[in-house]
Amino acid sequence: MSNEEKLSKYIHIINGEQWLVEDDRDNLKVSYRVKEVIFSAESPFQHVMILETYDFGRMLVLDGVVQSTEKDGYIYNEMITHVPLHIHPDPKKVLIIGGGDCGAAKEVTKYKSVEEIYFCEIDELVVKASKEHLTGVADHLNDERIRYIFADGIQYMKEHRNAFDVIIVDSSDPVGPATELFTFDFYQNVFNALKEDGLMVCQSESPIFYKDTMQNTFESLNKLFPVVKPYTAVVPTYPGGLWSFTIGSKRYQDLADTGFEPATKYFNRDILNACFALPQFMKKD
Amino acid sequence: MSNEEKLSKYIHIINGEQWLVEDDRDNLKVSYRVKEVIFSAESPFQHVMILETYDFGRMLVLDGVVQSTEKDGYIYNEMITHVPLHIHPDPKKVLIIGGGDCGAAKEVTKYKSVEEIYFCEIDELVVKASKEHLTGVADHLNDERIRYIFADGIQYMKEHRNAFDVIIVDSSDPVGPATELFTFDFYQNVFNALKEDGLMVCQSESPIFYKDTMQNTFESLNKLFPVVKPYTAVVPTYPGGLWSFTIGSKRYQDLADTGFEPATKYFNRDILNACFALPQFMKKD
Incomplete structure (x- = not known):
């Protein structure tokens, strides 16, 4: 068409x-x-x-x-970045896979301690259109620490070992190009691409409508990482509102007390402490 | 029509x-x-x-x-009941205003310590239809402690003084018959209908789409009650997913340690502790 x-x-x-x-x-x-x-x-x-x-x-x-809106996109973007960046005590090299709306990258730039932000998105047109027209989500993304890689995240992960402190997998739904970003093989490569104390986060879909995806993600990460922590946030424009994220960490599991509080609209210290509380139906099976 | x-x-x-x-x-x-x-x-x-x-x-x-569905109605109904019933240490006489789907009443019946449940809903047909056909939400509502009052909650509140331990205002949106359930005068009458250590809760709409309603509710309760506590839950079938509730309490503010854990699908002790964490945009103004 x-x-x-x-x-x-x-x-x-x-x-x-x-x-x-x-x-x-x-x-x-x-x-x-x-x-x-x-x-x-x-x-x-x-x-x-x-x-x-x-x-x-x-x-x-x-x-x-x-995928993302000026009205509520910040909730998703803040929650997929600030939670892992508050568990890793000293993230210097951060990789974002996907995240073409540029919102996750924008949130990562708030951390002065981060030295390099690798931003690997398959579709250059999405980044270009977002930077030009989706200014409420992607604004001011001229940070010199960002290195754009317009390439397939699956392939990019195969080519890296022991390289990143934090990897943020900000994929779209597991249909079309994003399907492979939900497989065990991909997570295995993410594991290998992390440094020995690195951690990853991925969006793991709706616990209400795509419970299988969430559970498969948890099980895959559980086979690879000693620490696996699911958490939730509300994303109004995604079906069901309630959304899950899952952290896989090689070493760190507690919240780091860096004292840094990024300027945000949704995320704060209370939300950080509360987001790991899971509803009963997410615990049972 | x-x-x-x-x-x-x-x-x-x-x-x-x-x-x-x-x-x-x-x-x-x-x-x-x-x-x-x-x-x-x-x-x-x-x-x-x-x-x-x-x-x-x-x-x-x-x-x-x-208003309510079998798939997700339990989230709303559990959160509007179990949170206040975990702050009041010994609720014996509970009033529900609205709540025609019968879900809130069903949740209250889980507390053996509650002796009387007054259920004041203006529209008898809603209760009748829900009890007969909405069985996934209203099931088994044959508890002898329930007293049905098919009357206007506004009027009912004017006629009671110092009568209830907990009042749950489970209204529909502030349009049509429910509009007055969001006014200061109504809350004043709720205050008067509570015992001297009583507390109330109301649904206070979406913090994203109906922020004014939420703020007005907070301000009204703040003029009346020494303790006002907003909290949130996710309601997938309500616009924006994120929903707010507000507690007004004459005395109790901390979580009571009754040791009782109702059988639920969403609510649990972790959620109870987490639900008072407010996103940054709900704190700021």
């Missing part, structure tokens, strides 16, 4: 209004009223849109599915 | 499938695929439906808006 055909597939005109109708689930549809299509193009990997919406500000949409 | 007209307003036929299209917000629509309309009728107060859905099991829908 051409960009024009994709655009008319995702953006519906209803009573003269433009609506993005998310169509990735069989039995639940969420529709967002759109003010303006800011950017729309087909990359070699997926269809990329930036929309100006009424309720969520600017929004990054890949293959018709919402 | 007749029941039939309402039904065809709320349930859309799309490509031969039945969909409930929630239509209460201007710029965001959530649609749920429906297997079967189990119950549909017009009460003197609102249109009442019970639907069998694909992703959320049975669902209670009032005036076209989802």
Whole structure:
């Protein structure tokens, strides 16, 4: 399909209004009223849109599915970065895999102690569009410590050993290009790419709607890392709201007391202490 | 509008499938695929439906808006009851205002120490339909301690003084019949209806989408009660996922150590300790 055909597939005109109708689930549809299509193009990997919406500000949409918004994207991005960066006591070399909205990279730049930020995203167009148009999420991302690597994270992990303090796997859902980012083999390579006291975090999907993915992630990491810590946050634009993340750590498990408090909108010390509390249904099986 | 007209307003036929299209917000629509309309009728107060859905099991829908589902209703109902019932050390007389899905009442019956449960819901039809058809939420609600009062909670509060240990205000959104349940005058009457060491809780809406309501609730309770404690939970079928509750207490503020752990699916001791942690944006203003 051409960009024009994709655009008319995702953006519906209803009573003269433009609506993005998310169509990735069989039995639940969420529709967002759109003010303006800011950017729309087909990359070699997926269809990329930036929309100006009424309720969520600017929004990054890949293959018709919402990835990040100005209204609530900071919650996800703060929680996937500040939690692991508060467990590792001295992260100097941080790798982000995925995270094309640039929000995770922006959060990592808040740590002065971090010396190098490797940002490995397969789709250069997503980064370009986000930096230019998704400014509420990606703003001011001109930090000299960032090294952009537009490459396949799977392959990149195979080529590195004992290299990173923290690896943040900020993938989209396990369909299409991101599927392999949820496999044991990939996590094994992430393990090998970490230094001997390194740790990783990944988003591990909705505990309500994609419980299997969350459990498989936990089990995979549990075979590799001595410390595995799931935690949760609320992501309003993801189905079910409740979202899980999982940390795999080679050495550190407690919260480091660095005294550093990044400037944030969701994350704080209370949330950091509370986020590891799991609902009963996440504990039982 | 007749029941039939309402039904065809709320349930859309799309490509031969039945969909409930929630239509209460201007710029965001959530649609749920429906297997079967189990119950549909017009009460003197609102249109009442019970639907069998694909992703959320049975669902209670009032005036076209989802109130409670088998899939996730327990989160809301556990969090609006077990948190206050773990702060009051010895609740004997508990009042529920609203809560027509019967889920909050069901949770309260888990406490053997509670002697009387007053359940004041304006719309008898909602309770009747829920008890008969919404069994995953309202099941086994034949407890002899429950006294049903089908009356206006506003009026009921005006008529009681120094009567209850715990009052749970389980209202729908502040539109239509529930509007007055969010006013200072109402909270004042709740304060008066509580015993001298009593406490109340209310749902105080989404901190993301209805921040004003949440803040007004906090300010109203703050004028009345020496102890005011907001807390949050995730409610997947409510807009934004993140939901706020606010406790107003005349005396108790710490968690009581009763040793009692109700059988639950979401709530547990970790969640109880964690739920008072507020995101940065809820603290700042």
